[in-house]
Amino acid sequence: MSDIYCPACRLEQPETHEYCLRCGMELPVQILAAARAKSTRFFPGLKLGDADLESGFLRVSCYREDQTFESDEGSVTIPGHHVRFSIWDGAQARCALSVPESEARDLATFITSELDRVLQ
16 A cells, blocks of 8 residues: 545555545545655754754755656756755755765665674
8 A cells, every 4th residue: 555545535545546445536646656756854963063063954865757847937857866965954955965876875885884884
C-alpha cells in the first residue's frame, strides 16, 4: 500500500489506483508522481564552536527526475539525477552545493564505512 488516502472517506489506497475503492472519488495521484521526482530530508546541526550556527540544519534534496514548473512568466526545469546540500540558519539558506548521483552514492558509502569502522 502507498501513503495516499482518499480525501473524502480516508481509506488508504493502492498507488496504482486513480479512484477510491470505497467511494469512487478521484484520488490526488499527481502527489505521488511529484514525490518520486524529489525527496528532501532535514538534519539538525550540532553546535561545537562559537562560529557554528545556533539553529543550523542541513537540508538534503534528492532529485531523481527532471522537473518542469510552469508559470505565467514561463517555465523552469530543474535537472534530475543529482543531490543538493544546503546549510540553513533558521528559515534562510546560507549556502548550497549540488553533486551528481554518483558522487552522492560515494559520499553515502564513505560515511557508512567510516561510521562502521568507528563501531569496531
